[in-house]
Amino acid sequence: MSSTIEQNSPTTVMQERLDQFQARIDADEKIEPKDWMPEEYRKTVLRQMSQHAHSEVIGMQPEGNWILRAPCLRAKKILLAKIQDEGGHGLYLYSAAETLGTGREALIESLHNGKAKYSSIFNYPTLNWADIGAIGWLVDGAAIVNQVSLQRTSYGPYARAMVRICKEESFHQRQGYEIMTTMMRGNSAQKEMAQDAMNRWWWPALMMFGPHDKDSAHTQQSMQWRIKRESNDVLRQRFIDKTIDQAHLIGLTIPDEQLKYNEDTKHWDIGPINWDEFWQVVGGHGLCNEQRMKHHIRAHQDGQWVREAANAFAQKQISFN
Ligand code: BYC
Numbered sequence: 001m002s003s004t005i006e007q008n009s010p011t012t013v014m015q016e017r018l019d020q021f022q023a024r025i026d027a028d029e030k031i032e033p034k035d036w037m038p039e040e041y042r043k044t045v046l047r048q049m050s051q052h053a054h055s056e057v058i059g060m061q062p063e064g065n066w067i068l069r070a071p072c073l074r075a076k077k078i079l080l081a082k083i084q085d086e087g088g089h090g091l092y093l094y095s096a097a098e099t100l101g102t103g104r105e106a107l108i109e110s111l112h113n114g115k116a117k118y119s120s121i122f123n124y125p126t127l128n129w130a131d132i133g134a135i136g137w138l139v140d141g142a143a144i145v146n147q148v149s150l151q152r153t154s155y156g157p158y159a160r161a162m163v164r165i166c167k168e169e170s171f172h173q174r175q176g177y178e179i180m181t182t183m184m185r186g187n188s189a190q191k192e193m194a195q196d197a198m199n200r201w202w203w204p205a206l207m208m209f210g211p212h213d214k215d216s217a218h219t220q221q222s223m224q225w226r227i228k229r230e231s232n233d234v235l236r237q238r239f240i241d242k243t244i245d246q247a248h249l250i251g252l253t254i255p256d257e258q259l260k261y262n263e264d265t266k267h268w269d270i271g272p273i274n275w276d277e278f279w280q281v282v283g284g285h286g287l288c289n290e291q292r293m294k295h296h297i298r299a300h301q302d303g304q305w306v307r308e309a310a311n312a313f314a315q316k317q318i319s320f321n
Helices: 010-026 039-058 060-064 073-098 104-112 129-150 156-184 188-207 219-224 232-249 275-285 289-302 304-320
Strands: 260-262 267-269
Touching: 039 060, 039 073, 039 104, 039 156, 039 219, 039 289, 060 073, 060 129, 060 289, 073 104, 073 156, 104 289, 129 156, 129 188, 129 232, 156 188, 188 232, 188 275, 232 267, 275 289, 289 304
Parallel strands: none
Antiparallel strands: 260 267
């Protein structure tokens, strides 16, 4: 007689459910909010999506610093639009994360009490206008490489949010490259500023992809569940190969004495990444961690009356209907 889920012991039932879940993943089906999923899958997707949403919103701060000091009206308008896009990306991602059963207030509470992370990159300061170019080109450039891959992530709402986000991110990357190109066509002081920004942002941008695969706690399971479609090192290498050519094209030097093109692998080999610095920043001891969190908490508190008013209005609408 063929065994059915009902006839089996609880352990076997769970194993069958896990197998069926994995079979759906292997067949490249999307997992939707009301589908059964292992608790660990739910936790992992929620962790990654909320971290991603927080990164988009916290990432508005280093750029927002330059809205009032953009060098011309055109640059100011473009920067404003870009930062507004990042806020929008945060909103799509919080909405997608909420489909897993955790509300936005709880997600933000986890950010404020330090349980949830945001990308290490946003704990570095933006010292001059060239940094805005470097963020668009290198930071958004690294984010796109990751996010293009995430368009095929197994959790449906995350994948669909990514499709929309990627369309906007490619514009952001070009905005940054345009700033760097303009500065590299300028006078020697402007060229120096662009190179200085490159020197400061290159390594932190490589760290955005997370630890090497051998040291990455989540990669193996996340790839089995196709939450991540490619590993940290594969994505990092793709970014390196693509970006080095772009840097050379406009006359920028990569700040890495060990950088070498490998004829056998057809990839660029880089020197060692400073993982101590990465873990210091992730652990809350980067140059701007404290400032970023304080600002976010203050802005969230200042917005309390708006949330209360919006909720009161929504309640009124419900009672009228
Ligand atoms: N920063 O096992 P691993 C943007 C943590 S914003 C901080 O490899 P995983 C933009 C990791 O969380 C776009 N922490 O982890 C916005 C884990 O710790 P926990 C940002 C990091 O999750 C405004 C531990 O290290 N993009 O584009 O498998 C202006 C071990 O790592 C980082 C995303 O958020 C890091 N960089 O892989 C401009 C992409 N890296 O959680 C631009 C979505 C690792 O166990 N996220 N950690 O305590 C991902 O793709 C993955 O979460 C990661 C890490 C590749 C980042």
